Amino acid sequence: MEKPAICGGTPACATSLQYGKQYIDEADIRAVEEVLKSDFLTCGPRIPALEQKFCEVTGAKYVVAVSNGTAALHIACIAAGIGPGDEVITTPITFAASANCVSYCGGRPVFADIDPETYNIDPAAVEACITPKTKAVIPVHYTGQAVAYDEIAEICRKHGLILIQDAAHAVGTRYKGKPIGSLADMTCFSSHPVKTVTSGEGGIVTTNDENLYQKLLLARSHGITRDQSLMTRPTDDPWYYEMVSLGYNYRLTDMQAALLSSQLDKLPAFSGRRKEIVNRYNEAFRDVDGIIVQKEIPESDTTRHLYILQLDLDVLTCSRRQFFDAMGAENIHCQVHYIPVYRLPYYQELGYPAGLCPNAERLYERILSIPLYYSLTDEQVEEVIFAVKRLCKYFHK
Ligand SMILES: *Cc1c(COP(=O)(O)O)cnc(C)c1O
Numbered sequence: 001m002e003k004p005a006i007c008g009g010t011p012a013c014a015t016s017l018q019y020g021k022q023y024i025d026e027a028d029i030r031a032v033e034e035v036l037k038s039d040f041l042t043c044g045p046r047i048p049a050l051e052q053k054f055c056e057v058t059g060a061k062y063v064v065a066v067s068n069g070t071a072a073l074h075i076a077c078i079a080a081g082i083g084p085g086d087e088v089i090t091t092p093i094t095f096a097a098s099a100n101c102v103s104y105c106g107g108r109p110v111f112a113d114i115d116p117e118t119y120n121i122d123p124a125a126v127e128a129c130i131t132p133k134t135k136a137v138i139p140v141h142y143t144g145q146a147v148a149y150d151e152i153a154e155i156c157r158k159h160g161l162i163l164i165q166d167a168a169h170a171v172g173t174r175y176k177g178k179p180i181g182s183l184a185d186m187t188c189f190s191s192h193p194v195k196t197v198t199s200g201e202g203g204i205v206t207t208n209d210e211n212l213y214q215k216l217l218l219a220r221s222h223g224i225t226r227d228q229s230l231m232t233r234p235t236d237d238p239w240y241y242e243m244v245s246l247g248y249n250y251r252l253t254d255m256q257a258a259l260l261s262s263q264l265d266k267l268p269a270f271s272g273r274r275k276e277i278v279n280r281y282n283e284a285f286r287d288v289d290g291i292i293v294q295k296e297i298p299e300s301d302t303t304r305h306l307y308i309l310q311l312d313l314d315v316l317t318c319s320r321r322q323f324f325d326a327m328g329a330e331n332i333h334c335q336v337h338y339i340p341v342y343r344l345p346y347y348q349e350l351g352y353p354a355g356l357c358p359n360a361e362r363l364y365e366r367i368l369s370i371p372l373y374y375s376l377t378d379e380q381v382e383e384v385i386f387a388v389k390r391l392c393k394y395f396h397k
Helices: 026-036 046-058 069-079 097-104 123-129 149-159 210-220 254-265 267-285 320-329 345-349 358-366 378-394
Strands: 062-066 087-090 108-111 134-138 162-166 186-190 203-207 307-311 367-370
Touching: 026 254, 046 062, 046 203, 046 254, 062 069, 062 210, 069 097, 069 162, 069 186, 069 203, 069 210, 087 097, 087 123, 097 108, 097 134, 123 149, 134 149, 149 162, 203 210, 254 267, 267 307, 267 378, 307 358, 320 367, 320 378, 358 367
Parallel strands: 087 108, 087 134, 134 162, 162 186
Antiparallel strands: 062 203, 186 203, 307 367
8 A cells, every 4th residue: 555645655636735725816806906995994885795695695674794603702702791690601622712792791611521423512511501690502513414493492592501503614504404603692604714715804693673673783883873763861962972882893894794605605605615515524434444434413404614534543553643644645624623621821821721622622632624725626636535435545544
């Protein structure tokens, strides 16, 4: 057998592949250029236009565009009224922002373990974490696959908890036929360049609740309102506004809004291509000794953001690090999503014990994310598959 590159063989991939990459076309560039030549770089007409389009894409009643996905999560926590003494349950297998948004508000993130097969938060673990202090749950649609939404929504209803979805991975995903963004009290999206649609930086919150919507608008822009019905001293002085709460400047620019609108036109194509690649990977890896394929639930029609390779370390002689490095030597630059959030030093210092969520820690030791993005060619997909299969053979016990 030919040796993998790390062992002195020839590199499998002609080009260097990353795990994710944006796709920008001429329509995107024109959309941004038009804004640059217009009168409004921010607070202009592209913002409501984007919000309207996002309503149509997700079926949500109200949409608030913000500067990034972390800001989206932060204002969702503000609108939910999270404050000191409150606990909010989330998953450890996520980006730090899913927990940080709670910490920003003075609340305490509580980590519920994952299902070892879907890698999403386990509803039974959520229920076991509930205390009298619990105020909200923030499940993450990890890799884009919907969480067990009905089960989690029922737990929230039963215990009077607010449900905020972190859908940074899940634009385009449907749960039981309904688009992510149309369900839950609030849903937060990100348009960072590695995500399915991008505006460089950008975030969106969706809700169907008018009261939450008003709070989100205030939190986005300094707590300032020009809406007379929200004022303490309504007047018709044209310059008059009131700051009625402490908000932030989390506004998106019109350049970003125009770019995101243009990207949303391509969402069906992006989604379709991602599904094709995922199906090909699943088919190729299902019977590879050494690889465990992420379980798919039938309720989720998934637009996948990440493709996770779980190594079966029981049958391989290598560590995850050795496999990761060997992929790199084949010019396939993987990533690991994610270090369990409570293992990060900031949270360790707050006293979260190691071993808190055993399924999450076990998964973290075994995973890497391989290339998945719209412009990945069939040939490149085959190169990735070839490299993975070859390494599994090479490192097989
Ligand atoms: C990307 C991401 C975020 C944060 O989004 P930004 O736009 O980068 O602030 C939050 N949660 C998850 C799960 C993410 O992947």
